[in-house]
Amino acid sequence: MKRRSLIMGGAAALGLGWLLRPGERGADHSPYFQQLSAALESANLAKPSLVIDRSRLLENIQTLRKHLEGRFEYRIVAKSLPSLPLLGTVMEASGSNRLMLFHQPFINQVVLRYPGADILLGKPMPVAAAHNFYRQFPGGAFDPQRQLRWLLDTPERAAQYDKLARELGQQMPVCIELDVGLHRGGVTNDAQLVAMLDLITRSEYLSFGGFMGYEPHIVKVPIGSAETYRDRAMTVYEHYIEVAKAHLGALWPEDVVLNAGGSPTYEMYDEGSYPVNELAAGSCLVKPTDFDLPTLADHVPACYIATPVLKALDTLQIPGIDLGAVQSIWDPNRARTFFTYGGYWKARPESPEGLVNNSLYGRSTNQEMLNGSRRIHLEVDDWVFLRPTQSEFVFLQFGDIAVYDKGAIVERWPVFREQAA
Numbered sequence: 001m002k003r004r005s006l007i008m009g010g011a012a013a014l015g016l017g018w019l020l021r022p023g024e025r026g027a028d029h030s031p032y033f034q035q036l037s038a039a040l041e042s043a044n045l046a047k048p049s050l051v052i053d054r055s056r057l058l059e060n061i062q063t064l065r066k067h068l069e070g071r072f073e074y075r076i077v078a079k080s081l082p083s084l085p086l087l088g089t090v091m092e093a094s095g096s097n098r099l100m101l102f103h104q105p106f107i108n109q110v111v112l113r114y115p116g117a118d119i120l121l122g123k124p125m126p127v128a129a130a131h132n133f134y135r136q137f138p139g140g141a142f143d144p145q146r147q148l149r150w151l152l153d154t155p156e157r158a159a160q161y162d163k164l165a166r167e168l169g170q171q172m173p174v175c176i177e178l179d180v181g182l183h184r185g186g187v188t189n190d191a192q193l194v195a196m197l198d199l200i201t202r203s204e205y206l207s208f209g210g211f212m213g214y215e216p217h218i219v220k221v222p223i224g225s226a227e228t229y230r231d232r233a234m235t236v237y238e239h240y241i242e243v244a245k246a247h248l249g250a251l252w253p254e255d256v257v258l259n260a261g262g263s264p265t266y267e268m269y270d271e272g273s274y275p276v277n278e279l280a281a282g283s284c285l286v287k288p289t290d291f292d293l294p295t296l297a298d299h300v301p302a303c304y305i306a307t308p309v310l311k312a313l314d315t316l317q318i319p320g321i322d323l324g325a326v327q328s329i330w331d332p333n334r335a336r337t338f339f340t341y342g343g344y345w346k347a348r349p350e351s352p353e354g355l356v357n358n359s360l361y362g363r364s365t366n367q368e369m370l371n372g373s374r375r376i377h378l379e380v381d382d383w384v385f386l387r388p389t390q391s392e393f394v395f396l397q398f399g400d401i402a403v404y405d406k407g408a409i410v411e412r413w414p415v416f417r418e419q420a421a
């Protein structure tokens with residue numbers, strides 16, 4: 001090839017590459033985030049903080065009520081709303097005292113604060129954890145013999161709980177976990193169910209309280225329709241109800257709990273008839289990004305991480321390899337650099353719009369690099385907002401939650417505390 005055509009070809013490739021480079025994105029905070037920034041400043045906040053927008057939380061609760069009312073009882077998934085005052089707000093606005101809990105220390109905290117709660121375990125706990133609950137329970141208005149249903153998944157665990165109940169002289173209502181398609185545990189055949197029911201009915205201390213069959217897979221399986229998986233899960237559920245009714249006869253409880261659902265699936269029960277009588281949900285009330293799903297299109301984001309900008313640069317510099325300049329020339333969305341107070345949370349940058357992490361520079365829990373275009377005029381001490389991808393772990397990382405309502409931080413809500421076993 002002649003030298004001239006080589007140069008022409010190279011120039012054409014460069015030109016094409018230039019045309020293909022990412023378009024410039026980015027914008028300053030919308031009025032919503034400007035107001036939120038002002039509210040945080042007025043409240044003297046100056047560290048990474050978890051913010052809940054109370055009006056939006058209440059809006060989500062009303063949305064959920066509209067779907068469930070007259071059809072199902074509502075059980076609040078406490079692990080996804082891990083703060084006593086947050087749970088209290090949800091209990092009051094939803095009119096439900098039914099809670100689903102997943103962690104022994106949190107059960108002890110909840111029963112002291114909300115002695116009227118009706119609790120169902122969301123996972124089977126080691127029997128030693130159940131024992132720790134009774135050891136740490138100081139007594140009071142909450143009556144575990146009526147208000148606390150442990151979850152059992154195998155005949156072996158049922159035998160362990162029977163032994164504990166006998167040793168403690170405690171009546172223990174128990175629910176049985178069903179595998180309705182998720183394959184994360186629970187009863188998978190009639191023989192197992194019957195063995196557990198026999199053990200429970202023979203026990204002087206255990207009583208059968210109902211079933212829990214969680215089915216988030218129905219909206220996640222890549223092949224086939226969610227409706228088909230829902231119907232299959234409900235057919236399995238119904239079958240186990242029939243087996244248990246036939247086996248227990250008059251011992252089938254009047255106030256039986258037949259629990260299913262979770263945020264991604266609860267709206268799939270709006271129409272039709274199903275064998276369950278209550279649906280559980282928690283995350284949809286604050287809507288982290290993992291819950292940006294078609295089935296939750298009518299829920300609004302209600303939680304953010306807010307963190308101050310420590311440093312703002314009009315360049316991108318990466319030590320050593322010095323590809324920073326190349327990155328920013330290629331991608332105008334990397335023209336500016338911001339270091340935030342803390343970082344590397346399970347979260348995505350939300351505002352200002354267009355901020356991105358820099359995997360070449362790396363992540364940091366101490367001072368995290370974010371890049372943005374020149375359309376973003378963030379400066380030192382301004383706030384950056386991120387949306388958590390999930391709530392149950394992220395909410396516990398910031399101390400008291402800052403409760404935002406119509407332009408002001410109006411309350412601080414402590415989150416659940418870990419306690420010694």
Ligand SMILES: Cc1ncc(COP(=O)(O)O)c(C=O)c1O
Pocket residue numbers: 077080100122123214261262263264280281282283284
């Ligand atoms: C047993 C059970 N039910 C319901 C849920 C739904 O929780 P959320 O609504 O927060 O997704 C979960 C979540 O893990 C669960 O394990």
